[in-house]
Amino acid sequence: MDHLAGPLSALIGELEKLPTVGPKTAARLAFYLLSGSREDAQALADAIVAVKDKIRFCKRCFSLTEGDECSICLDARRDPTLICVVGEAKDVYAVERAMAFNGRYHVLGGLISPMEGIGVGQLHVKELLDRLGPENVKEVIIATNPNAEGESTALYLHRLIEPTGVKVTRLAYGLPIGGELDYADETTLARALEGRRAL
Amino acid sequence: MRVESLELSNFRNYAALRFEPPEGACILVGPNAQGKSNVLEALALLALGKSFRAVRESDLIRFDAPLASVSARVRTRAGGATAGCVITRAGDGARKRFLRNGRSVRYGDFLGSITAVTFVPADLALVTGPASLRRRLLNAALSQLDRSYYHDLSAYVKLIEQKNAFLKSPDAGDRTLLTTYNAQIGQTGARLIGARTNYLRKLAHDARTAHARWVGGHDELEVRYLPSPPQEAQTPDAIRAALDDALARAAPGEIARRMALVGPHRDDIGLNLHGRSLARYGSQGQQRTAVLALKAAEYSLAYASAGEAPLLLLDDVLSELDEQRRHAFLASLAGFEQAFITATHLSDVALDTPHRVIRVQAGELIGDARHAIGA
Ligand SMILES: Nc1ncnc2c1ncn2[C@@H]1O[C@H](COP(=O)(O)OP(=O)(O)O)[C@@H](O)[C@H]1O
Ligand SMILES: [Mg+2]
Ligand SMILES: [Zn+2]
Numbered sequence: 001m002d003h004l005a006g007p008l009s010a011l012i013g014e015l016e017k018l019p020t021v022g023p024k025t026a027a028r029l030a031f032y033l034l035s036g037s038r039e040d041a042q043a044l045a046d047a048i049v050a051v052k053d054k055i056r057f058c059k060r061c062f063s064l065t066e067g068d069e070c071s072i073c074l075d076a077r078r079d080p081t082l083i084c085v086v087g088e089a090k091d092v093y094a095v096e097r098a099m100a101f102n103g104r105y106h107v108l109g110g111l112i113s114p115m116e117g118i119g120v121g122q123l124h125v126k127e128l129l130d131r132l133g134p135e136n137v138k139e140v141i142i143a144t145n146p147n148a149e150g151e152s153t154a155l156y157l158h159r160l161i162e163p164t165g166v167k168v169t170r171l172a173y174g175l176p177i178g179g180e181l182d183y184a185d186e187t188t189l190a191r192a193l194e195g196r197r198a199l
Numbered sequence: 200m201r202v203e204s205l206e207l208s209n210f211r212n213y214a215a216l217r218f219e220p221p222e223g224a225c226i227l228v229g230p231n232a233q234g235k236s237n238v239l240e241a242l243a244l245l246a247l248g249k250s251f252r253a254v255r256e257s258d259l260i261r262f263d264a265p266l267a268s269v270s271a272r273v274r275t276r277a278g279g280a281t282a283g284c285v286i287t288r289a290g291d292g293a294r295k296r297f298l299r300n301g302r303s304v305r306y307g308d309f310l311g312s313i314t315a316v317t318f319v320p321a322d323l324a325l326v327t328g329p330a331s332l333r334r335r336l337l338n339a340a341l342s343q344l345d346r347s348y349y350h351d352l353s354a355y356v357k358l359i360e361q362k363n364a365f366l367k368s369p370d371a372g373d374r375t376l377l378t379t380y381n382a383q384i385g386q387t388g389a390r391l392i393g394a395r396t397n398y399l400r401k402l403a404h405d406a407r408t409a410h411a412r413w414v415g416g417h418d419e420l421e422v423r424y425l426p427s428p429p430q431e432a433q434t435p436d437a438i439r440a441a442l443d444d445a446l447a448r449a450a451p452g453e454i455a456r457r458m459a460l461v462g463p464h465r466d467d468i469g470l471n472l473h474g475r476s477l478a479r480y481g482s483q484g485q486q487r488t489a490v491l492a493l494k495a496a497e498y499s500l501a502y503a504s505a506g507e508a509p510l511l512l513l514d515d516v517l518s519e520l521d522e523q524r525r526h527a528f529l530a531s532l533a534g535f536e537q538a539f540i541t542a543t544h545l546s547d548v549a550l551d552t553p554h555r556v557i558r559v560q561a562g563e564l565i566g567d568a569r570h571a572i573g574a
Contacts, residue, residue, distance in 0.1 A: 112376070114364035120373060148357045156379040185307050187350050 008034065060131070062107040062124050063092045072096075072104055079103045081138040085128065085157065087111045087145060095143060103141075106131065111149035112156060125157070132166050139167040146173055146191075200275040200314065200507055201537040202242065209264035211237035212562040224538045224554035228545050233559045235541040239317070239512045241269045242539060245282045246315035246510065247339055248297070248306050248349075257293035259286050270298070273313055276507045282312035307346050314343050315510040316498045323519055325493055326486040327478050330467040337395055337466075340497050344504050348394050355387045359459050366457045377454070381446040384462055389439035391463045392426050396433065398500070399424035399468065405496035406489075413488060413527050418472055420492055427465035491524060495531045511538035518547030525549075 004012070008030060015026035033041055057063070058070035065071070072078060072092075082103025086092055092105050108123040131137060140161055144150035158168045173191035175181070181189075207216040212234045227235040240259075243251045250259060260267040270283035283298035297309035317339070325332055342349040362380040365371065403422035410420035428445035432438045442462065449461040470477045470489055477489055501509040511532065517525055517540060529552070542548045545556060558565040 114361055114368045114370070117368075119365075119368055119370040120376065121370065148354060148361070152358075152361065152379055152383060155382060156376055159375050159379060185305055186346050187307065190347070 057089075057107075061105045062089070062109060062127070063105055064089045077102075080135050082141065083128075083131065083135075083137055083139070084141045084143050086143050087150065087153070091143065101141075103139075104135075108144075108153070111144055111153045113149045120156070123153075125160070128157070129160065129164075132161070132164055137166055139169060141169050141171065143171045146171075200273055200505070200510065202313075202510065203272045203274055203279075205238070205241065206268075206270045207238075207241055208268045209261035210241055210259060210267040210269055211261060213237065214261065214562065216562075216564065218564055220537065220539070221555040222537060224535075224540060224550055224552060226545065226548055226550070226554055226556045227539065227541045227559050227564075228543065228548075228556060229559035230543060234562045235559045236514050238559070238564075239514050239539055239541060242271070242313070242510060243315055243317050243512055244269055244284055245271055246313045246317075246343060248284075248295075248310055248342075251317050251319055251339075251512075251514075255292065256286060256295065257288055257291075260288060260293065271313065275505075280312060282309070307350055310342060310346055310349055313510065314501055314505050315512055316340075316494070316501050317512040317514070318494050318516050319514045320516060320519065322494065323487070323490060323516065325490045326470055326481065330465075333468040334464075334466055336493070336497060337398065337468075340501065341394055341398055343501065344398075345394060348391070351387050351390045351394075355384070355391055355463070358384050358387065359462065359464050362459045363457075366453060366459070371454060371457065374450075377450060381443070381450070384459075385439060385443040385446055388462045389435065389442050392430075392438050392442065392466070393435050395426065395463065395466065396424055396438070401500055402493070402496050405499045406492040409495040409499075409531050410488065410492040412531065413492070418485075420489055421469075421471040421474070422493070422496075423469040423471070425467040425469045427463060427467075428461055487520070487524065491520075491528045495528060498532050498535075508534060508536040511535045511540075513538065513540045515541050515543075518542055518544070522549070526551075 011030045011033070012023070012026045015021055015029050016023055018026075021029070033044070054066050055064050056066070058065040058068075058073055060069050060073045063070045063072065079102050082101075083106050084095060084101055084103055085106045085108060086095065087108055087110060089107050092107060095101055095105070106124065106128045108125065108128075110118050110123055112118060112120060112123065128140075132140075140157070142154040142157055144153045154170050158170075161168050172195045173188065174195065175188065175192050201222060202220055205216070205218045205220065207213040207218075209215075218238070227238060229235055240250055240252060244259070250256070266285060266287040268283065268285045270281060272279065272281050281298070281300055283301075285296045285298070287294050287296070295306075297304050297306055299309060299312055321328070321332065322336070325336065338352060342352065358380060362377075362384065365373075365376060365380065370376065399422065403424075406422050407420050410418070428441060428449075430438065430441040430445075432441050445461050453460050470493075472481055472485060472489070475481075477486055481489070498509065498511065520528065529550070540548060540550075540554075555566070
């Protein structure tokens with residue numbers, strides 16, 4: 001990229017750092033931005049800086065928010081006795097998209113993985129336990145990823161919360177809707193069988 | 200089953216290779232470091248989903264190339280199919296993608312496309328070497344026979360890595376997390392032990408039979424599964440209960456030693472002759488014969504389970520056997536359909552069955568008609 005003007009190759013370099021963006025895509029994006037208006041460029045730059053300056057963690061659920069608490073925690077129509085526990089803030093948006101859950105969330109900020117140096121102390125586990133009594137929680141739904149770390153984290157939380165008398169449930173493993181049975185891998189099928197229910 | 204064609208692109212020292220191997224035995228000869236074992240490694244990659252050598256996956260990609268691909272057209276009783284693997288450099292390592300009939304599939308769904316029994320020089324130490332060699336035989340055989348075994352094994356390996364990292368971390372005192380890992384290890388580990396128990400019962404039978412055929416009835420070869428924890432349980436529930444119990448009892452020791460001490464990652468296979476340990480008391484000849492009996496049994500079980508002959512991949516091992524053992528071993532492999540055999544000298548192999556000789560030279564295969572017998 002040495003033959004490119006300095007600012008242009010600097011922009012390509014920054015874009016390349018983004019996930020899923022390779023050198024070709026980075027160059028295409030940079031040339032696209034260059035061909036657009038100054039206002040559009042300013043709006044994009046402002047939006048990027050604004051998320052860094054203004055977005056914080058909700059002090060209750062550790063989801064993302066502009067104020068002290070997030071809009072879900074502040075929403076009086078949502079059931080505070082139901083907490084859905086997820087690994088990352090982005091998982092909140094995944095569950096919200098389904099529009100099937102009307103409780104609040106709790107974002108752990110990761111999953112237990114000693115290999116990566118992530119212990120229970122690095123996650124918002126204590127904060128979750130501290131919410132159970134004051135918020136009069138009746139059920140904790142664990143929605144961590146269905147991989148090894150997600151499974152360990154779910155089982156761990158279950159063991160931790162069970163003695164308090166609060167009901168703990170785990171998202172069911174199922175078959176992808178719209179998929180075909182013979183496309184599902186054995187593990188998914190076996191889990192779906194384990195989690196079967198009466199019609 | 201047989202491989203009708205094999206294509207390599209930027210795999211090891213092969214820039215581009217298209218090879219239509221013959222039926223029966225195919226002997227790859229040539230001096231060292233020409234690429235003989237690399238051909239077997241490519242075929243084993245399609246059977247096992249990984250190399251038979253302990254290597255970094257990125258080592259499989261030809262120096263300076265961005266990606267390697269291996270693809271084979273195979274004919275099985277069920278019909279024709281293609282199986283492929285593409286390895287791409289990613290960061291410091293590599294990423295693998297598996298294809299079946301040209302379509303991307305998950306690793307677990309890919310296994311079983313090709314079954315192969317490999318015999319490499321390291322296997323010659325099956326009796327005297329470390330337990331990891333004997334577990335490797337179990338894992339390679341069972342992963343090909345049973346896809347759920349492969350899934351359980353990868354989950355189990357990950358759990359043990361996490362548990363070991365946890366026991367070495369400052370959080371090691373958290374009993375709740377230890378019991379969480381142990382519950383998962385108990386569930387997955389018990390399934391591995393169950394599968395290994397069944398497999399070893401059959402392996403022991405077939406190995407004893409092959410051995411008796413070679414040495415006569417007087418020296419009985421005894422092959423025994425030595426699970427960790429030691430147990431005789433046969434039903435899934437009993438195995439699970441024994442493992443859970445042993446994990447609970449091992450906890451103080453594991454915390455003190457900061458590592459996972461109990462579970463099928465510590466399994467072994469006991470090999471006795473006349474009730475005495477072959478590793479400790481056997482002569483070199485007796486040990487070698489027992490190794491061959493184990494490999495012959497592995498082959499016959501793969502045959503029985505697939506309902507057809509698996510590929511046979513013999514890397515530089517025939518030259519290690521005296522003539523009598525070599526003949527006895529090959530004769531015991533009830534009718535292989537296709538075998539790939541490497542050797543530095545043709546005289547080391549001396550097959551009396553039909554075979555074709557292919558010379559291997561710096562990443563190229565050169566057919567040699569003068570040595571073709573009945574091919
Ligand atoms: N990633 C790679 N790229 C290019 N060449 C390789 C690569 N890995 C191994 N080789 C070469 O392959 C040769 C060894 O091949 P191998 O099949 O093990 O030899 P042999 O014929 O002795 O069995 C060596 O010349 C080695 O340099
Ligand atoms: Mg070799
Ligand atoms: Zn919130």
